[in-house]
Amino acid sequence: MPDEERPIPDEPPPVLGTWPRVYAFVLVYLAVVILAFYIFTVHFAP
């Protein structure tokens, strides 16, 4: 079968079971990173 004809498989993520859960994890992670940076900024502000 030519390369172009090959069906494109969709597969579940390796962790957390579903893609929406993985997306939610990434957004929560971003919120935690921003919060940590904010605390860092306030702590070391002149």
Add this chain to the structure above:
Amino acid sequence: MTTLDWVVLFAWLIFLVSYGLWRGRGSDTVNQYLLAGKTMPWYAMGLSIMATQASAITFISTPAQAYTDGMRFVQFYFGLPIAMVIICATAVPIFHRAKVYTAYEYLEKRFDAKTRSLVTLIFLIQRCAASGVALAAPSIALSVILGWPFRVTTFVMGGLVIVYTATGGIKAVTWADVQQMGVIFGALVLALVIAISLLPSDVSFIDAVRLAGEAGKLNVVQTRFDWNDRYNLWTGLIGATFLMLAYFGTDQSQVQRYLTGRSIGQSRLSLLFNAIAKVPMQFFILFIGTMVFVFFLFVRPPLVFQPVEMKRLETMEQYPALEARHERAFDQRQVAARHLKDARDSSTRDAALAEFRTAQMEMDAAHRDALQLTGANDTNYIFLSFVTHYLPRGIIGLIIGVIFTAAMSAISGEINSLATVTVIDVYRRHFRRDAPDRHYLLASRVATVLWGLYAILFATFFVHGFGALIEAVNQVGSYFYGTMLGVFVLAFFVKRVGGNAAFAGALVGEAAIVACSRLTSAYLWYNVAGCLVTVAVAWIVSLRPVTAPR
């Protein structure tokens, strides 16, 4: 640079090109050459996406940005994880299932040929300039630092990129990027460790971080909203999300990376890897800049970091007075920094901080006057100056090699995507529709070589400085990305909108961006304005009743 540094530099360059050529073998169909036969694993795509986005300027100017302006630039990347999640949920499965080579090919399937052609043209215009500057900017910096003629560095970098990109296609580009990112990570960690180890023995790591904070360099998150401020929490979360959506969702230099995935899941993982890794990575690079700043609190920095301009300054009659003023201010700042470090109560600390700020202002004034005399902008030479003067033998060659290859990875990604769009969206669409696969493979290789030569010639003859130019290229991107994003948002989400409405929306969207640019110089907002206006106008046009043909 010592002999050992030269050996490390050339060994790394030779290894990288050979490895790219080896991994790129077997690219003997258009699908293999442009999409790697859709066989790529997530980590290779993820690192390649990161390498394509991180040009040499990232490693030259990002630490310098922290040195001069603090770490607030990291907020520019806050929109990236949000954009990645949206793209994973929408664009990735749509592009994969449409079985397209380019993002713009999909637009003809969804709208019509003219909308595809318009967006193709926008992509080619903005990437044309960017590819030349991506090559020229590090060439200028490296030629100054290495003492090579500018054209030599340009031809070395451009020539090596053409060899492995034209031969091995996207497989060579992607696997070379994987190696490059590995070495880049290692070199950055080394640079930070060495910067900290070079601090005076009585200055601990915690002291260094505290001093950077007192100097206002650890301003990572700025919550105050200011329409004209380029980097704060809100421009990062809103403006940058739109920019990243456009860059990763509509720019072929990125779309092509994740179209090489062997499954939709692998492509998603590659983008989510960037969503997780990119913000900490930028924080890390900026943090290196703050440690370089602390290092120069105890070791006097040159009056001007650009070595050629510094030599010129030394011949001027104002130089001795300026140098004496700079040295005096440095001595005062060093004493103030030690007072600040040793301060135990708030009154001592406040007095030391006032003393520090006065000395810092005096140093900045002397530096500014020196730059005015020379007419130079030395920001992009701060990190290079630190690397070449203070890092151990061998490590200098490695870091310079990393900067070389960071430039090469960005350029290879750009000429590869320019060639793909030229062949698929222009040549195959408008000039030769039904040629055999071998014909398009040859056309792709020829287009890659031609775009590579173009980048070399553009860099050699049209780029003469890079401070303002880099900023200009970033802004040029923001002049178009909003519209491109708007068209794709219509394609994905607004079913009732057809080709004519999308085309009209794109034209009005561009006009809105021009209007927005007159209101604010904070260019991240142009992406928001362009996208929203494009979508709104196309939607309104689509409400117009359709006249039945007579």
